[in-house]
Amino acid sequence: MFGLMDVFLKNDPLSLQKDILDHVEFTVAKSRFNFDDFEAYHALAHSVRDRLIERWHDTQIHFNRKGPKRLYFLSLEFLMGRSLSNTVINLGVRDQFADALSQLGFEFEVLAEQEGDACLGNGGLARLSACQMDSLATLDYPAIGYGLRYQYGLFRQVILDGFQHEQPDYWLNFGNPWEIERVHITYPVKFYGTVTDEVLNKEKHKVWVPGEVVEAVAYDNPIPGYGTRNTIVLRLWAAKPSDQHNMESYNTGDYVDAVVNRQRAESISSILYPDDRSYQGKELQLKQRYFFVSASVQDIIRRFKDTHKNFNEFPEKVALQLNDTHPSLAIAEVMRVLLDEEHLGWNRAWDIICKIFSYTTHTVSSEAMEKIPVDLMGSLLPRHLQIIYDINFNFMEKLKKMIGLDYDRLARMSIVEEGAVKNIRMANLSIICCHTVNGVSRLHLELLKTKVFRDFYELWPHKFHYKTNGVTQRRWIVVSNPSLCALISKWLGTEAWIRDIDLLIGLRDHATNAELHQEWKMELCNDLMLVCTIGNVQVSLNAMFDVHTKRIHEYKRQLLNILGIIHRYDSIKNMNKNDRKKVVPRVCIISGKAAPGYEIAKKIIKLCHVVAEKINNDNDIGDLLKLVFIPDYNVSVAELVIPGADLSQHLSTAGHEASGTSSMKFLMNGCLLLATEDGSTIEMIEEVGRENMFLFGASVNDVPALREKGPALKVPLQFLRVVRMIRDGHFGLKDYFKSLCDKIETGNDYFLVGADFASYLEAQAAADKAFVDEDRWTQMSILCAAGSGKFSSDRTIQEYAEKTWGIQPCRCPS
Numbered sequence: 001m002f003g004l005m006d007v008f009l010k011n012d013p014l015s016l017q018k019d020i021l022d023h024v025e026f027t028v029a030k031s032r033f034n035f036d037d038f039e040a041y042h043a044l045a046h047s048v049r050d051r052l053i054e055r056w057h058d059t060q061i062h063f064n065r066k067g068p069k070r071l072y073f074l075s076l077e078f079l080m081g082r083s084l085s086n087t088v089i090n091l092g093v094r095d096q097f098a099d100a101l102s103q104l105g106f107e108f109e110v111l112a113e114q115e116g117d118a119c120l121g122n123g124g125l126a127r128l129s130a131c132q133m134d135s136l137a138t139l140d141y142p143a144i145g146y147g148l149r150y151q152y153g154l155f156r157q158v159i160l161d162g163f164q165h166e167q168p169d170y171w172l173n174f175g176n177p178w179e180i181e182r183v184h185i186t187y188p189v190k191f192y193g194t195v196t197d198e199v200l201n202k203e204k205h206k207v208w209v210p211g212e213v214v215e216a217v218a219y220d221n222p223i224p225g226y227g228t229r230n231t232i233v234l235r236l237w238a239a240k241p242s243d244q245h246n247m248e249s250y251n252t253g254d255y256v257d258a259v260v261n262r263q264r265a266e267s268i269s270s271i272l273y274p275d276d277r278s279y280q281g282k283e284l285q286l287k288q289r290y291f292f293v294s295a296s297v298q299d300i301i302r303r304f305k306d307t308h309k310n311f312n313e314f315p316e317k318v319a320l321q322l323n324d325t326h327p328s329l330a331i332a333e334v335m336r337v338l339l340d341e342e343h344l345g346w347n348r349a350w351d352i353i354c355k356i357f358s359y360t361t362h363t364v365s366s367e368a369m370e371k372i373p374v375d376l377m378g379s380l381l382p383r384h385l386q387i388i389y390d391i392n393f394n395f396m397e398k399l400k401k402m403i404g405l406d407y408d409r410l411a412r413m414s415i416v417e418e419g420a421v422k423n424i425r426m427a428n429l430s431i432i433c434c435h436t437v438n439g440v441s442r443l444h445l446e447l448l449k450t451k452v453f454r455d456f457y458e459l460w461p462h463k464f465h466y467k468t469n470g471v472t473q474r475r476w477i478v479v480s481n482p483s484l485c486a487l488i489s490k491w492l493g494t495e496a497w498i499r500d501i502d503l504l505i506g507l508r509d510h511a512t513n514a515e516l517h518q519e520w521k522m523e524l525c526n527d528l529m530l531v532c533t534i535g536n537v538q539v540s541l542n543a544m545f546d547v548h549t550k551r552i553h554e555y556k557r558q559l560l561n562i563l564g565i566i567h568r569y570d571s572i573k574n575m576n577k578n579d580r581k582k583v584v585p586r587v588c589i590i591s592g593k594a595a596p597g598y599e600i601a602k603k604i605i606k607l608c609h610v611v612a613e614k615i616n617n618d619n620d621i622g623d624l625l626k627l628v629f630i631p632d633y634n635v636s637v638a639e640l641v642i643p644g645a646d647l648s649q650h651l652s653t654a655g656h657e658a659s660g661t662s663s664m665k666f667l668m669n670g671c672l673l674l675a676t677e678d679g680s681t682i683e684m685i686e687e688v689g690r691e692n693m694f695l696f697g698a699s700v701n702d703v704p705a706l707r708e709k710g711p712a713l714k715v716p717l718q719f720l721r722v723v724r725m726i727r728d729g730h731f732g733l734k735d736y737f738k739s740l741c742d743k744i745e746t747g748n749d750y751f752l753v754g755a756d757f758a759s760y761l762e763a764q765a766a767a768d769k770a771f772v773d774e775d776r777w778t779q780m781s782i783l784c785a786a787g788s789g790k791f792s793s794d795r796t797i798q799e800y801a802e803k804t805w806g807i808q809p810c811r812c813p814s
């Protein structure tokens, strides 16, 4: 493992021990002779942070000296998880710290468990942002991530009697050693008010007189690269009351109101919206989005103007990436600043906008496309609504010239959706203004071209591209699966794959090597056992660990998995002793959160628990089949579960998963996939070969026709039987589960749970058959890991940098 030379801070055991004990005494303020694991963790974290800050300063100085084009990555969500282990590994000082700690009588892993997850996001999009920040730093790209410093992250999932309950996640309770509050980096953010015309040196200008102003304060989270000195920043904004507007209210004596008003300011950035289905249309949600967009845009323009007198070079120095439409108000905000504050004039400002913005969409369904009511926009952001209307007017004029008076199409493409409630279509605004629109997998782009954005694709085919998602092998192998990491480095004879994952392909040469097989099998039986014991479910050692971990959604079809388990249970029950000997023991693990308002998803979680209750306590079954629901799924639970999984499930109805990223993490860890041909799984088949996967289900082209069939659709008896068992109350609560059964009743089964049931069972049987042939399974597992290189976020980021953002690496001298 390399350790780059730190200028001031030494990494020899004695220096590290001294630093840690100094932080115990002077940062944590506990006597260095008496402190517990939690205090030791905080002292350790601050010692590591010191080395992070040193590299971050060097990187910033280098960037300022070189003045490269920078990427600004705007995302409302970043699912960072824990930082300690990832940071010491990327800095190349893990072993040094572990040694120093053991000499102080502490174990690194024990202290690492003290850290809480930073859960500032919902699911796929949020974790993707975090993986991409790791790759941007590691590949030396000059980039800054902008987001919100939620005081409450994604809710804690507590399961009581099989039901999901949400608990607030006040993650900042004991402070956060991984952030630096930038008290001097603050910006006023305006809301409400009116827009007036003003004449300045004979030119008419718009002036926005706000009704409310709050302060945005920056909190910086240094993001270290692996194998480089480069350390970039994730700048998260927190809302604070601004002093500007409340003085007078003090004088009028209603002091309490004044303070309450001030508190109101902080609520803007306080809570993450836990629903990853669609925009809730709430005023506070829009306030949150504009708050982070305005602070970020002011910061970007301030940094540019620090070194430039005018905006001529702005497009050459700034690339703005919109992570879905959530930050797309940034378009109107940059336009407002260039027009009203920099007085650039419309055409010049518009020309800049179209050169700096790019947008990636993560959704496949038009329903999930964000729309903001015009009234709400008009009252909260009156000037932005004007600008969006102007953008739409110019676009409509141009469109009429290009496509003629095709009113339906004009209405579909307009940014303004007419109707009882007029809405602003944020996706249309983003497509019209951005130079590039990216999907997150090749199939996703096909769906965008043919369905979701068909009108725009036919108008501007050159704008539409895709960058298949990826995940960082640093966190998902090196941090979470150190034994596999060592095994891969041994057989490849180098650790270079950690920065250059295509080298993994070298494992192919050893895929049938008996010695590797031996070691690989050893490595595979990771500590999932422990997880199950957490769930106090005794499991058999040679069971297949079958894992299904992701947000609970009907389209992800956790229900198909549960119905498959009921079928397996029922089949074993009806087997004679002899046949039972051939049953491959299974431990089925399901985990994931349901959006609080998503009733059906919550019923799926309850169904999982009542089925588990039945099966796990059925002595007749013994440990031939177990079902465990792991509560409160998050990044740290994923780091525990993924390395120990033998089989992982990705069951989305074809055409519904834009990409999927958990599948990539399982693949990298040699876990086999049972999946539909959807999202990025189609590209995995090309990389690892369909013979090394268990594929099933209707293809994306077959789905519409199957749906057409409605009640005539054929479903297998096994499906009808297991649904009947639920309906008849075999697992209790038959009235409660009625709506769930009605939703998959033939003719109503939009996500084709019934239609895909037969091929699903065949795929499961194929997995059983392969699992008992250990050499075959191990070979398949090695070939999956060997073929997973494409799905590194390093490849994704490299493609974005070269083809979308036009940024180059800017490596800080080491």
Ligand SMILES: CCc1ccc([C@H](C)CC(=O)N[C@@H]2O[C@H](CO)[C@@H](O)[C@H](O)[C@H]2O)cc1
Pocket (backbone or CB within 6 Å): 122, 123, 124, 125, 126, 128, 275, 276, 277, 278, 279, 280, 324, 362, 363, 440, 469, 657, 658, 659, 660, 661, 679
């Ligand atoms: C405003 C509510 C909201 C919040 C988040 C989202 C996300 C876009 C949902 C999401 O995480 N989508 C997932 O993004 C992953 C990363 O690209 C993909 O791999 C998944 O297929 C996609 O479902 C939608 C709506």
